[in-house]
Structure formats: structure tokens, C-alpha cells
Amino acid sequence: MQRFIYNIILILGILPATVQAAEPVRIWELAGLSNPESVVYDPAGEALYVSNVNGAADAKDGNGFISRVSPTGEMLELNWVTGLDAPKGLALHNGRLYVADIDSLVEIDIAGAVISNTWTDSNAQFLNDVTAAADGRVFVSDMVTNRIHVLDNGSFSVWLEDAALENPNGLHAENGQLIVGAWGVMTDGFATEVPGHLKTVNLEDKSINSLGSGSPVGNLDGVEPVGGDFYVTDWMAGKLYRIDRAGNATLLLELEQGMADHEYMENDSVIVLPMMNNNTLLGYRVR
Numbered sequence: 001m002q003r004f005i006y007n008i009i010l011i012l013g014i015l016p017a018t019v020q021a022a023e024p025v026r027i028w029e030l031a032g033l034s035n036p037e038s039v040v041y042d043p044a045g046e047a048l049y050v051s052n053v054n055g056a057a058d059a060k061d062g063n064g065f066i067s068r069v070s071p072t073g074e075m076l077e078l079n080w081v082t083g084l085d086a087p088k089g090l091a092l093h094n095g096r097l098y099v100a101d102i103d104s105l106v107e108i109d110i111a112g113a114v115i116s117n118t119w120t121d122s123n124a125q126f127l128n129d130v131t132a133a134a135d136g137r138v139f140v141s142d143m144v145t146n147r148i149h150v151l152d153n154g155s156f157s158v159w160l161e162d163a164a165l166e167n168p169n170g171l172h173a174e175n176g177q178l179i180v181g182a183w184g185v186m187t188d189g190f191a192t193e194v195p196g197h198l199k200t201v202n203l204e205d206k207s208i209n210s211l212g213s214g215s216p217v218g219n220l221d222g223v224e225p226v227g228g229d230f231y232v233t234d235w236m237a238g239k240l241y242r243i244d245r246a247g248n249a250t251l252l253l254e255l256e257q258g259m260a261d262h263e264y265m266e267n268d269s270v271i272v273l274p275m276m277n278n279n280t281l282l283g284y285r286v287r
Contacts, residue, residue, distance in 0.1 A: 025284060038261035071265060105156055148161075181198060
């Protein structure tokens with residue numbers, strides 16, 4: 001009923017396409033991280049894995065590492081896996097943690113807490129988010145080259161290159177498609193004249209479409225499913241949105257710049273937000 005009323009209000013022109021909803025409640029905060037960019041929950045290990053860039057986002061400095069954190073925000077192991085450069089997006093598949101690291105996709109054996117494989121593309125520039133499809137393929141966005149890479153049967157290659165991706169950041173694979181959080185076309189560094197919105201990419205024919213009308217939302221980062229909608233972060237504005245299948249964006253929370261690639265733990269109704277510029281991880285209960 002709430003969604004129905006909201007749609008009627010939009011039709012009547014009383015509210016803009018982006019509205020403010022009930023704000024989530026902060027339930028914990030973890031400090032002491034180093035430019036945390038992405039977080040993923042492993043229910044089998046009952047732990048959150050957090051990527052720490054620990055320096056410049058494009059620097060091959062060997063400073064990057066992965067932390068292991070409890071679902072309630074206690075640090076379990078700060079330097080769980082080290083030896084990375086600027087690790088960003090994370091995805092889990094078959095006991096492996098996949099990490100985007102500038103021009104490489106890194107595979108970590110979770111049980112052994114060791115790097116078990118690395119695939120590098122010398123033409124990649126800013127590998128960002130990672131998602132695993134149901135068929136086992138692992139997709140990685142290259143934000144600045146408008147490319148999506150794929151790891152398929154041990155082979156790592158460019159799967160799609162298209163300016164229509166509008167600098168793809170967040171990825172989520174579901175139902176034969178990728179949901180892509182577009183940053184927006186960059187004009188000067190990471191600046192955009194028109195911010196991005198959610199897009200879909202068909203996994204069979206690679207066709208690209210906007211989710212809904214394609215109205216600008218923000219410089220989108222993480223994309224996580226919730227029911228039939230998505231929780232999405234805007235890195236530059238420090239905002240958390242809930243976006244429905246028609247592309248309507250509801251503002252849930254506004255913090256500081258650097259809200260990166262989050263996780264949603266559905267069983268506890270908790271969103272975990274890495275605040276990249278503040279070196280913190282925040283847990284919020286959503287209502």
C-alpha cells in the first residue's frame with residue numbers, strides 16, 4: 001500500500017522522484033580500518049570480509065589487505081590476508097573470496113586464508129566491483145574503461161566494452177542479468193555533469209538498458225538486493241538509497257562522502273557500510 005500511495009503521489013507531481021524515507025538506525029561502529037572499500041558477508045564462516053585500500057586507490061604499493069569482522073562489528077582479524085595493492089570489490093563463490101585489485105582479479109582460499117590465484121589484464125585500469133553469477137562466472141567492472149571482465153573456466157578476459165555503461169561501478173548478478181550501478185560519464189577525474197543510475201545487462205545477448213526511466217540518481221557504488229528492490233550507495237554524496245524496479249530512488253540515509261560498496265544481511269535486516277574516507281565500518285538496522 002505504501003508503494004502504491006507513493007506512485008500516485010509521483011503521478012500527481014507532488015514529490016520528486018527521490019524522496020526521504022524513515023532513516024535506518026545505527027547499531028554499531030568499528031574504527032581502525034584503512035580506507036575500507038567493500039564488505040561481504042560469509043554466512044558459512046559467520047564473518048564479514050572487508051577490503052582495505054590503505055593508500056591511493058590506483059597505487060601498486062602492496063599495502064592493501066583484507067580484514068575479518070564479526071557480523072556485530074567486532075574486529076576478528078585486522079590483517080587477515082595481506083599482500084594486495086588497492087583491493088576494492090569482493091564476491092564469494094564456492095569457498096573462495098574474489099577481490100578486484102587495480103588490474104587483477106585475486107582469488108583467496110577462505111579456509112586457508114591465502115591467495116590461491118591471480119588473473120591480470122595489463123589493459124585494465126580500475127577494476128572495481130565483483131559479482132558471481134549462478135553459473136559460476138565471476139564478473140568484474142573496470143570503471144574508467146567502460147568494461148566488464150569475466151572469469152570463466154579459468155580464463156579472464158573482457159566480456160563487454162560499451163560507453164553506454166557510463167563508467168560502471170557496482171555489480172550484482174541475478175536472474176540472467178547484471179544490475180550495474182553506473183557512476184555517470186566522467187568529465188574531469190571522477191567528476192560528472194550528469195550522475196549515474198542503475199542499468200541492466202543481459203547475460204546472453206549483452207544488451208544494456210536503464211532500470212526504469214534512467215533518471216539520474218548519483219555516483220553509484222554498491223548494489224545489493226532487498227526483496228524486489230536494491231540498496232544502492234552514492235559514494236560522492238555519501239547517500240544510501242532504496243531503488244525499485246521502476247528506477248524510483250528513495251533516500252534512506254545521508255552521511256559523509258566515501259560511502260562505498262556495502263553489504264545487506266537480510267536475516268538481521270542490517271546494512272553494513274564501509275566509510276572509505278573515515279576508516280570506519282558502520283552497521284545500520286533498516287526498518
